[in-house]
Amino acid sequence: MPSEIGAVHTNGDGGLNYLNNGHGLRSWLLTKDHKRIAILYLITVSIFFVIGGVFALLIRINLLSPSGLFEPDTYNRLFTAHGVIMVFFFLVPAVPAILGNFLLPIMIGAKDLAFPKINLLSWYCYIVGACFGLVAIIAGGVDTGWTFYTPYSTSFSNSNVLLVGIGIFIVGFSSILTGLNFIVTVHTMRAPGMTWFRLPLFIWAHYATALVIMLATPVLAITVALMAIERVAHVGIFDPSMGGDPVLFQHMFWFYSHPAVYIMVLPAMGVVSELIANMSRKNIFGYKFVAMSSLAIAVFGFLVWGHHLFVSTQSVYLGLIFSFLSYAVAIPSAIKVFNWTATLFKGSISYDTPMLYGLGFIGLFLIGGMTGLFTAALGLDVHITDTYFVIAHFHYVMVGGSLMGFLGGLHLWWGKMTGRNYPEYWARAAAVIQFVGFNLTFFPQFLLGYLGMPRRYASYPPEFQLLHVLSTAGATILGIGMLMTISYFIWSLKNGTRATPNPWGASGLEWHTSSPPPTENFLTTPIVTWEAYEFAPMETMDVLGYPGEPHTPAQPVHSEHGTED
Amino acid sequence: MALIETERDPARVEMHSHRHPRLVHHFESMEQQREAGTLGMWWFLLTEIMFFGGMFLAYTVYRHLYFDAFAAGSNVLNIWWGTFNTMVLIGSSLTMALAVFHAQTGNPRKVVIFLLATIVLGSVFLRVKYIEYNDKFVEHVFPAGDFRWPIVNESVRPNNIGDLLLMLVGAEHLNGAGPAEAVPEKPAINNASQTAEQAADPLMAGHVRMFFWIYFAMTGFHALHMIIGIGILLVLIVQTRRGKFSKEYHSYIELFGLYWHFVDIVWIFLFALLYLIDRHP
Ligand code: HEM
Ligand SMILES: [Cu+2]
Numbered sequence: 062m063p064s065e066i067g068a069v070h071t072n073g074d075g076g077l078n079y080l081n082n083g084h085g086l087r088s089w090l091l092t093k094d095h096k097r098i099a100i101l102y103l104i105t106v107s108i109f110f111v112i113g114g115v116f117a118l119l120i121r122i123n124l125l126s127p128s129g130l131f132e133p134d135t136y137n138r139l140f141t142a143h144g145v146i147m148v149f150f151f152l153v154p155a156v157p158a159i160l161g162n163f164l165l166p167i168m169i170g171a172k173d174l175a176f177p178k179i180n181l182l183s184w185y186c187y188i189v190g191a192c193f194g195l196v197a198i199i200a201g202g203v204d205t206g207w208t209f210y211t212p213y214s215t216s217f218s219n220s221n222v223l224l225v226g227i228g229i230f231i232v233g234f235s236s237i238l239t240g241l242n243f244i245v246t247v248h249t250m251r252a253p254g255m256t257w258f259r260l261p262l263f264i265w266a267h268y269a270t271a272l273v274i275m276l277a278t279p280v281l282a283i284t285v286a287l288m289a290i291e292r293v294a295h296v297g298i299f300d301p302s303m304g305g306d307p308v309l310f311q312h313m314f315w316f317y318s319h320p321a322v323y324i325m326v327l328p329a330m331g332v333v334s335e336l337i338a339n340m341s342r343k344n345i346f347g348y349k350f351v352a353m354s355s356l357a358i359a360v361f362g363f364l365v366w367g368h369h370l371f372v373s374t375q376s377v378y379l380g381l382i383f384s385f386l387s388y389a390v391a392i393p394s395a396i397k398v399f400n401w402t403a404t405l406f407k408g409s410i411s412y413d414t415p416m417l418y419g420l421g422f423i424g425l426f427l428i429g430g431m432t433g434l435f436t437a438a439l440g441l442d443v444h445i446t447d448t449y450f451v452i453a454h455f456h457y458v459m460v461g462g463s464l465m466g467f468l469g470g471l472h473l474w475w476g477k478m479t480g481r482n483y484p485e486y487w488a489r490a491a492a493v494i495q496f497v498g499f500n501l502t503f504f505p506q507f508l509l510g511y512l513g514m515p516r517r518y519a520s521y522p523p524e525f526q527l528l529h530v531l532s533t534a535g536a537t538i539l540g541i542g543m544l545m546t547i548s549y550f551i552w553s554l555k556n557g558t559r560a561t562p563n564p565w566g567a568s569g570l571e572w573h574t575s576s577p578p579p580t581e582n583f584l585t586t587p588i589v590t591w592e593a594y595e596f597a598p599m600e601t602m603d604v605l606g607y608p609g610e611p612h613t614p615a616q617p618v619h620s621e622h623g624t625e626d
Numbered sequence: 627m628a629l630i631e632t633e634r635d636p637a638r639v640e641m642h643s644h645r646h647p648r649l650v651h652h653f654e655s656m657e658q659q660r661e662a663g664t665l666g667m668w669w670f671l672l673t674e675i676m677f678f679g680g681m682f683l684a685y686t687v688y689r690h691l692y693f694d695a696f697a698a699g700s701n702v703l704n705i706w707w708g709t710f711n712t713m714v715l716i717g718s719s720l721t722m723a724l725a726v727f728h729a730q731t732g733n734p735r736k737v738v739i740f741l742l743a744t745i746v747l748g749s750v751f752l753r754v755k756y757i758e759y760n761d762k763f764v765e766h767v768f769p770a771g772d773f774r775w776p777i778v779n780e781s782v783r784p785n786n787i788g789d790l791l792l793m794l795v796g797a798e799h800l801n802g803a804g805p806a807e808a809v810p811e812k813p814a815i816n817n818a819s820q821t822a823e824q825a826a827d828p829l830m831a832g833h834v835r836m837f838f839w840i841y842f843a844m845t846g847f848h849a850l851h852m853i854i855g856i857g858i859l860l861v862l863i864v865q866t867r868r869g870k871f872s873k874e875y876h877s878y879i880e881l882f883g884l885y886w887h888f889v890d891i892v893w894i895f896l897f898a899l900l901y902l903i904d905r906h907p
Binding site: 171172173174175176177237241242244245246248249250275276277278279280282283284287290293294295296297298303304305306309313581586 | 651652653654658661662665666669670672673674676677678679680681683684687688691692769770771829832833835836839840843
């Protein structure tokens, strides 16, 4: 198959599809088609990723020299801008709003999400909120860190906390609306035969994510709203000098923001399940366990926020409970990883780009997860709290997890989304470069943190310089890898070969419609008669007959693995 | 790949000829469409619970920490206004329920009447809320700016139904009491619940201020929900008059009914927690 990806096919050529069904800016900005909205998200979220990445490089450049190149105040604003953009404007929407939006209805055989107008509204919320964020940065930025801890953020900071707060509040609604749409769609719009346990694991992951979004995001919304009001009116709810409690802010903030890491990483796990199944042509080992572990992660995710407060006023007993619960979350995550590896075992694995990202995900997430056990251990955490160890840990989880999942998914479904193939050779090269760059960036940060380098410092003792320089070198390599990916994706839009409907020989519904799909996803409502990930023999798949007519017997998609047509 | 047709076949796309005119393109049946709407509304209300939940958390924490101050603060709130508004809101829930009933039985004229009644009652609620807020400004217990505790400037407060109705129509002066500005500022403690040592305690003032801050945040967000609700009611009335709804298609009205009842229930909690608990009259 690898060499086939570049081959020219005629499918999807010349027909009416969601991309050419309507032209002009208006038809895009007012679209209610979930696929077009996904593309709008793809463009805007990518722009924010690039901006966030530029800030990351500025951070790393600053840390090249022990004395720091920028003023400490400037540095504070740099890492805050980086954190806010990456978390709220990139990681949270990346997989669900782009891949989820595009694929969720198609994968369950629906014509659209349940509430198309609300879906469009969610994109506008994203845009308006993100604009507030941008304006705040242009107007001088924020220096509080992305966690906005009070009372600094409410009483002392001389920066644009209010603007960013409003931005995050609005962006929060964008994700609530997306979550609402997902839940209702999965409940009410599955095609005939698409039972709950035939749902692709991607759908299970997004369903669990949507639950977390709906329960956690409103808490963030009210928290930033209270912060904003406190900042404007000095009402004192978080201000100790007025009897308020800054730790209350931390509780409320982490009640959202810990589950939020699952908002970021669960959808990526769904993507990885698809990657692994499709690229090793096997049903996921323990399908039900993987599906249920998504729900378990969603539930447990709400019970562990206190591990962010080990060093702020929490009693040892409470700390012990949160520590224990944090360990418990590792179980469902480990179930996933074990089942993926068991799936790979004896699979007919093809090392195409999506698979490289899938394997990258497993490796990096494993390191991120294992070091999470360090940070969840009560005593050890006191040593590593607010050091680079934590920075490295959450970059392994969030970048290694969400970003790898996102890129892997983007490669797997790029042909489906755009109708064009990306150049496989360059894509593999970029994936490998990113993997190397990533590890070179963040592995030294574990060491730095363990040796005592605190986070959020613009300068440091000279003995840390070597590790910082290595990290900056890694960041540069990572940045080059990212630039390659962005370039060949854009290049492929014009010059890529035409994508076929089912280049990977997969069984999900999204592969049973043209690439790119027509406006209503399928010409008629599909009837599902096969289990999830039923790969062979393809002849047993009875697909897409028109109701009232005898079903068209399905053609074997692949005579054998790895060949097309 | 024979099984995929990329060409869109109009004959096939439009083969569902018996679609209800209000059935949106991506749903298969009216039933599915309604189910989706209802489920969506319930989930939305769940997020609303979490949204208010943050403020209820703050309330619980500080009530626990500063019990005396919260009791003192809650005594400044006027229980007459609170009770009256609770009645008004329950009444509006009733008119809303009747509107839904008539929507289900296909009687658009009555739907309009009851939606209008709901608007009227909602507006009365907001008007009372405005009067109450205004009192707090005049008494300087609005938590931002010039907050003063103990109260030095008690404004006009209703003490019985008669006062209440007179004040509601803006005729409070008929009752003998002048408008708030006319009350001379007297540096006295005239709230029954404020003992002398409480009044002397500067910390107490800060904690009462916290109570009012929570009061304004919670009732403010609640009032915002009412204002949005009234806006939607206006749209629904126009749509009903234009004949958009019928016996088969009225889920907007039903769904809005859920929202309105939810806002009502939130108020009942607010009333109980802010006005009623631990009053020592
Ligand atoms: C080129 C790659 C990157 C580098 C070199 C980098 C570097 C850094 C550094 C040095 C910090 C710590 C600032 C401090 O606390 O002093 C930081 C914070 C952070 N980074 Fe990155 N980052 C990179 C990519 C990313 C990506 C891709 C994401 C998200 C997808 C991300 C998310 C975050 C977040 C959330 C923080 C926390 C900020 C805070 O705690 O205030 N980073 N990054
Ligand atoms: Cu956490």
